[in-house]
Amino acid sequence: MSRLADLGRAGQAVWLDFVDRGFLHEGGLKTLVAEDGLTGVTSNPSIFEKAMGHGDAYDEGFGTFLGKADASVQDTYESQAIADIKAAAADLRPVYDRLDGRDGYVSLEVSPYLADGTEETVEEAQRLWAAVDEPNLMVKVPGTKAGVPAIRQLIADGFNINVTLLFSIPAYQAVAEAYMAGLEARVERGEPIDRIASVASFFISRIDAQIDKAIDARVKSGDNEADALKALRGKVAIANAKLAYAWYQQMIASPRWQALAAKGAMPQRLLWASTGTKDPAYPDTLYVDQLIGPDTVNTMPPKTMVAFRDHGSVAQSLTADLDEARHVLAEAERLGLDLAGVTEALVPDGVRLFADAADALLGAVAGKREALLGDRLNSLEAALPDALQQAGKKRLETARAEGWARRLWREDASLWTGGDEARWLGWLSAARGNQVDPAVLAQIAREAKRFRHAVLLGMGGSSLGPEVLAEILGSGEGSPVLHVLDTTDPGQIATVEAQIDPAETLFIVSSKSGSTMEPELLRAYFFDKSGRRGDHFIAVTDPGSGLEKTARADGFAHVVPGDPAIGGRYSVLSAFGMVPAAAIGIDTHAFFEATAPMVFSCGGDVPPAANPGIRLGAIIGEAAVAGRDKLTIVTSPKLRAFGGWLEQLLAESTGKEGRGIVPVDLEPLGQPDSYGEDRLFVHLTLAGDSDDDARLSALRAAGQPVVTIRIARPDLIGQEFFRWEIATAVAGAIIGIDPFDQPDVEEAKVATRKLVDAYEQAGKLDPETPLAETSDFALFAPAGTTGDAASLLRAHFAALEAGGYAGFLAYVERNEADAAAIAVMRAAVRDRRHVATVAGFGPRFLHSTGQAYKGGPSGGAFLTITRDPEPDLAVPGRKASFGTVQVAQARGDSDVLAARGRRVLRVHLKAGGGGIAALRDAVIAAL
Numbered sequence: 001m002s003r004l005a006d007l008g009r010a011g012q013a014v015w016l017d018f019v020d021r022g023f024l025h026e027g028g029l030k031t032l033v034a035e036d037g038l039t040g041v042t043s044n045p046s047i048f049e050k051a052m053g054h055g056d057a058y059d060e061g062f063g064t065f066l067g068k069a070d071a072s073v074q075d076t077y078e079s080q081a082i083a084d085i086k087a088a089a090a091d092l093r094p095v096y097d098r099l100d101g102r103d104g105y106v107s108l109e110v111s112p113y114l115a116d117g118t119e120e121t122v123e124e125a126q127r128l129w130a131a132v133d134e135p136n137l138m139v140k141v142p143g144t145k146a147g148v149p150a151i152r153q154l155i156a157d158g159f160n161i162n163v164t165l166l167f168s169i170p171a172y173q174a175v176a177e178a179y180m181a182g183l184e185a186r187v188e189r190g191e192p193i194d195r196i197a198s199v200a201s202f203f204i205s206r207i208d209a210q211i212d213k214a215i216d217a218r219v220k221s222g223d224n225e226a227d228a229l230k231a232l233r234g235k236v237a238i239a240n241a242k243l244a245y246a247w248y249q250q251m252i253a254s255p256r257w258q259a260l261a262a263k264g265a266m267p268q269r270l271l272w273a274s275t276g277t278k279d280p281a282y283p284d285t286l287y288v289d290q291l292i293g294p295d296t297v298n299t300m301p302p303k304t305m306v307a308f309r310d311h312g313s314v315a316q317s318l319t320a321d322l323d324e325a326r327h328v329l330a331e332a333e334r335l336g337l338d339l340a341g342v343t344e345a346l347v348p349d350g351v352r353l354f355a356d357a358a359d360a361l362l363g364a365v366a367g368k369r370e371a372l373l374g375d376r377l378n379s380l381e382a383a384l385p386d387a388l389q390q391a392g393k394k395r396l397e398t399a400r401a402e403g404w405a406r407r408l409w410r411e412d413a414s415l416w417t418g419g420d421e422a423r424w425l426g427w428l429s430a431a432r433g434n435q436v437d438p439a440v441l442a443q444i445a446r447e448a449k450r451f452r453h454a455v456l457l458g459m460g461g462s463s464l465g466p467e468v469l470a471e472i473l474g475s476g477e478g479s480p481v482l483h484v485l486d487t488t489d490p491g492q493i494a495t496v497e498a499q500i501d502p503a504e505t506l507f508i509v510s511s512k513s514g515s516t517m518e519p520e521l522l523r524a525y526f527f528d529k530s531g532r533r534g535d536h537f538i539a540v541t542d543p544g545s546g547l548e549k550t551a552r553a554d555g556f557a558h559v560v561p562g563d564p565a566i567g568g569r570y571s572v573l574s575a576f577g578m579v580p581a582a583a584i585g586i587d588t589h590a591f592f593e594a595t596a597p598m599v600f601s602c603g604g605d606v607p608p609a610a611n612p613g614i615r616l617g618a619i620i621g622e623a624a625v626a627g628r629d630k631l632t633i634v635t636s637p638k639l640r641a642f643g644g645w646l647e648q649l650l651a652e653s654t655g656k657e658g659r660g661i662v663p664v665d666l667e668p669l670g671q672p673d674s675y676g677e678d679r680l681f682v683h684l685t686l687a688g689d690s691d692d693d694a695r696l697s698a699l700r701a702a703g704q705p706v707v708t709i710r711i712a713r714p715d716l717i718g719q720e721f722f723r724w725e726i727a728t729a730v731a732g733a734i735i736g737i738d739p740f741d742q743p744d745v746e747e748a749k750v751a752t753r754k755l756v757d758a759y760e761q762a763g764k765l766d767p768e769t770p771l772a773e774t775s776d777f778a779l780f781a782p783a784g785t786t787g788d789a790a791s792l793l794r795a796h797f798a799a800l801e802a803g804g805y806a807g808f809l810a811y812v813e814r815n816e817a818d819a820a821a822i823a824v825m826r827a828a829v830r831d832r833r834h835v836a837t838v839a840g841f842g843p844r845f846l847h848s849t850g851q852a853y854k855g856g857p858s859g860g861a862f863l864t865i866t867r868d869p870e871p872d873l874a875v876p877g878r879k880a881s882f883g884t885v886q887v888a889q890a891r892g893d894s895d896v897l898a899a900r901g902r903r904v905l906r907v908h909l910k911a912g913g914g915g916i917a918a919l920r921d922a923v924i925a926a927l
C-alpha cells in the first residue's frame, strides 16, 4: 500500500498542491485518489502561472475568449482556472460524497490584489463561489489583517474557506477565532453549521528559508554562537508548526469549541502548506515526516509527493518531542533570530509573491491576446537609446510592482499628486462608449442628412478631436461635410462662411464649460447668419452650463450633455467627439467596436509591460524627465490631423510647474545632425500611406529615439486616442504633476478679457509704440529691448540654447500658404540653431499647447505674429470685432509669456507689406 495512503490512516489528509490541465485531462488526479488516498487539491496564483503562463496547453481555451475585442485578460485567465478547478472538484466529488463533506475539497484563491481590502475580498470570494458552483470548493482567503474579518463573514455566510498565508501562531489564533465567531453567528441566526469546512494553511518552508538565511549570514560573519545557530537550521519552522498544533488541540478541547462541535461543526483543520523543501541539503520529505498528526492536512507539491511515496516515514511526529520544539523556539529567541519579525514580514511578502505571479500570468495572457488580435490592435515598436530603454524598463517594473494599471482604473489619485485627479477620470469608461446615448447619436445622424455642411464651433478639446475624425474618417454618404472653426480670425471665419450656405448648414456649438469666449462669439455670429434658426443648431456642453441655457432658450435641436468628470482634452470619445462624428455619418457603434481592442488591452488587468498605453507612457514620461521632452510627432500624410489633437493632450496635461512635454507637430523632418539630445520621435503611420522612411531610418541609425505606431485601417484611429490618453496620464505620474488641470491657461484669458473690456469701454485698444519697424512689419517687445528690426530678430534667435525651443505663434488665418511659410522658418531655425520648433495659430493654440508654453519647461523663445484683419467681422451685440478680439488675445498672451520670463517678440505684419513671406525672409536672414 502507498506510504501516502498510510498518512491518511495516521489521521492526516494528503492533498496535492498543484493543478494543471494536461495532468487533469490525463486522469492524474483520479489516479492519486485511487492509489494514494488523496483527498484534496490546493492551487494558488503561482501554481496557475506555472500551468498557464508558459507553453500552449491552454491556448484552445484562451482562444474562445481572446479573439473577442472586449475580452478582459482577467476573465480569460479566470475562465480557464475555473474550468480546471471544476475538473478537480469533479474528480474529488466521490471522496467528498463518501466522507459526507469531511474532505474532498479543491481550493481556489481570491485575487492577491485584494489582500488589503475586506469588502473586496468578501465580494471576490462570493463571486468565485458562484462561478465555480461546486459544493466541494474551498475559497482561499489570506489571513491578513483585512482578511480576518472577511473570513469571519464568509464563514457566517456559509462558504468553505481555506485560510492561506499563515506563518505565526498569533495570526493562526486570530483566524481560528474568526472561524468560531463565524460559526457562532450562524448558530445565533439558527442556521446549520455542519456542512461548513475550513482549513488554516500554515506555511512551513518559507519560514526556514528566512531563518536559515539569517543563521547562515551570522555564521559567515564569525558569530561566536555559530554552533548554537547552526543547530537550529531546518528546525524552527517545524517547531513553530508543532506548537501551533498544540494550541489547536487545546482550542478543540475548549468549552467554546465543544459547544459548536455539539451542533455538528467540523474543526478547522491545520493544513501544512509550503511543504516542499527549498534547501537541497534537507531530506526532501522533511516537512511531511515531521508534521504527521490526526485531523491535519499536508498539501504537497508533486515532487514531494513522489519523494514521500518512495521513502517517507509515517509516525505520529507532530505531537512528539514538544519540549524539543519549545527549546528550539526559546533558543531562536535567545539568539535573536526574531521569528515574530520573520513571520510578520512573510505575510506581505507572500501577498507580493502571489501578486507577482498573477502579474506574470496576466501578462502572458495579454501577450497571447495581442498575437491573436493581429492588426486589429495598433502596434508599437520602440527603437531607443540604451539609457532610455533601461529607464523605461525599470519604470514598467516599478509600475507593475506598484499596481499602476489597477490603480489607474480604480481612480486612485495617489498615482499623481493625491489631489482631485479621481474627479477627472470619466474618459476611462467613456472609451467603451458609455458616455454617449446611441439613440441620440442615431437621431442626430439621421437628422443631419438634411444638411450639406456642418460647422463645429469650439476650441481645444471641443474641436481638435472632431477635426481628426473628419479628416481621417471623412463624412458618410449623404451626410454633411464638417468644417471646424476654432478661431477668432476674421479671414478664417469668412473663408468658412464662403464655403457654406447657412440655410443648409448644421452648427454644432461645443464647449464643456459653456463659457469659452470664442465659441460664444461664433455662436452669436452664426445664429444671426442662420436667421436665428435654433433647429439648425446643436449644443454639446456639460450640464448646467451657460451654453445649455442659451441653447434651450434659442430652441436648439439638441443639447447633448458631456460628462463633467472628463476634461476637454480627454473628451473625444465622449459626446464632444461622437456628436460631430454622428452628424457627419460616422458609424459610432462600429467606431467603438474598432476601438475596443485597445481599450481592453490597456485595462486595469493588464500589467504595465504588456499594456500598450502604459508602455508608451513609460517611454514618453522617462524621456521627458531625462530631458528628451520635445516629443516630435511624425505622421503619415493621412494621419496629419492627429498631431493637433495630440499636441493639446500632451502639452496641456503635462506642461506645468516648469516641467512636462513640449509636443512638436508639423515640423518638417530634417537630417540627424539638425537635432539635439532633447527629442523623442513618435511616428504614426497608416498602412498604405507613404512615409519618409529614409529620414526616419537615418534618425534611428543616428541613435535618436523613434517610437513607431502602425495603424492598419483609418477606423482604428480611435485606439490611438485612448492609448495616448492612458500614456499621457502615466507620463504625468512619472513627471510628477496633475495631468488633468491647466493652471496657466487662465492667466492669458484674464489678460485678454481685460483688453477686450477696455475696448468695449473706450472703443479702442491701448496704443503701443513699436520698438522697430520695416516697411513690412513692426516689432513689439517688453521694455528694455532695443535695436533695429534685424538685430532684434537676430538677438531673439541667438538667445536660444540647447534644449530650448523656438515658437511661432501666428494670429492669422490658418491656411496652407501661411502654414508653409511658417514651416520654412521652423526648418531654418531648427537646422541653424539645433533647437526644436513649435508653431500654433492663435487663438487656437491658446486652448491647447498654450499651457505648456507658459507653464511647462522654460527655454522657449516665441515669435508672435499678428496682422490687421482685412476685412474685419463684427460680432453681434458687441463693440469689439473678431479682429479686435484676436489682437487682444495675441497681446494678452504675449504679456503673460513675457511675465513668465519667456522671450517674446511680437511681429505685426503691416497692411500692404510683404506679409508672412517678408517675415520669413527676415527671419532666415537673422539666423
Ligand SMILES: O=P(O)(O)OC[C@H]1O[C@](O)(CO)[C@@H](O)[C@@H]1O
Pocket: 459, 460, 461, 462, 510, 511, 512, 513, 514, 515, 516, 519, 568, 569, 652, 742, 745, 846, 847, 848
Ligand atoms: O470646451 P471648453 O470649455 O469651451 O474649453 C475649450 C478648451 O479650453 C481649455 O479650457 C483651455 O483654455 C481647454 O482645456 C479646453 O479643451
Ligand SMILES: O=C[C@H](O)[C@H](O)COP(=O)(O)O
Pocket: 017, 042, 043, 044, 046, 164, 201, 203, 205, 206, 272, 273, 274, 275, 276, 299
Ligand atoms: O496552499 C498552498 C500554498 O499556497 C503553497 O503550499 C505554498 O507553497 P510555496 O511556499 O512552496 O509557494
